[in-house]
Amino acid sequence: MKVYFLGTGTSQGIPVIGSNHPVCKSTDFKDKRLRVSVWISWENYSFIIDCGPDxxxxxxxxxxQKVNGILFTHEHSDHTAGIDDIRPFNFKQGEIPIYAHQRVIHNLKKRFDYVFETVNKYPGSPSVKTIEVINDQPFAIGNKTAVPINVMHGNLQVFGYRIDDFAYLTDVKTIEKTEIAKLQNLKVLVVNALREERHDTHFNLKEALDFITLLQPEKAYLTHISHIMGYHEEVQKNLPANVFLAYDNLEIKI
Known part of the structure; x- marks a missing residue:
């Protein structure tokens, strides 16, 4: 299974519009981050987690070249606002399945009502099939099983996903022990780490590293990274040997 990091930044991305922060001025390609998303592929299957404005x-x-489905973590725009751009895949493949919490599906229907129109639907608009994700109910994606992981983004429920020995968690601040139990014996964990300073709705760097220590995956990759975290190369030097700062267009194999 291949995991391709499509974006590793926060809701503003890096560089931030109008910012003179040194990281936003960096010429290192690893310091340029689109909104957070991953592409997971194996055999003839291809799935995206989150579909942001980039x-x-x-x-x-x-x-x-192909998207068999999109798994949504939650409804915030940096994770959903790109749904209109699935149209080229629709033209080649037809309807695209989207997997999300019922609340997220309802939110998408309000914000992108034309996508879900059933009467007089504009022929060029995106076409999706909604599949509700329910906690504690694994579901099939291709010939694999996705296990939803229920976490909290401040007061907002968010889904992470485990597929085989890979788990992807973003916008996490707290997680219950029952959900942690679903994350044992991972080869690769991807988890958010916003910055060094504390944040009300995201893991900071210490919280992410403590979480990694608790789970003991073979390798861990940090994502959803703010410019305030610092330069990629400087941050990486201070991480444990099995922890890596992810960057856009990084591809790993599991």
Missing amino acids: FRQQMLSSNC
Whole structure:
């Protein structure tokens, strides 16, 4: 299974519009971060986790040719606002399944009502099939099983996903022991680490590292990274040997 990091930044991305922060001025490509998303592929299957406002650019950069489905973590715009740009895949493949919490599906229907129109639907609009994700109910994606992981983003429920020995968690601040139990014996864990300073709704770096220590995956990759975290190369030097700061267009194999 291949995991391709389409984006590793926060809701503003890096560089931030109008910012003079040194990281936003960096010439290192690893310091330039689109909104957070991953592309997971194996055999003839291809799935995306989250579809943010940089989706079109990410699909072109990664040369992704097919999307069998999109798994949504939650409804915030940096994770959903690119849904209109699935249209080229619709034209080639037809309807695209989307997997999400019922609340998220309802939110998408309000914000992108034309996508879900059943009467007089505009023929060029995106076409999706909604599949509700329910906690404690694993579901099939291709010939694999996705296990939803229930976490909290402040007061907002968010889903992470485990597929085989890989788990992807973003926008996490707290997680119950029952959910932690679903994350044992991982080969690769991807988890958010916003910055060094504390944040009300995201793991900071210490919280993410403590979480990694608790789970003991073979390798861990940090994502959803703010410019305030610092330069990629400087942060990486101070991480444990099995922990890596992810960056856009990084591809790993599991």
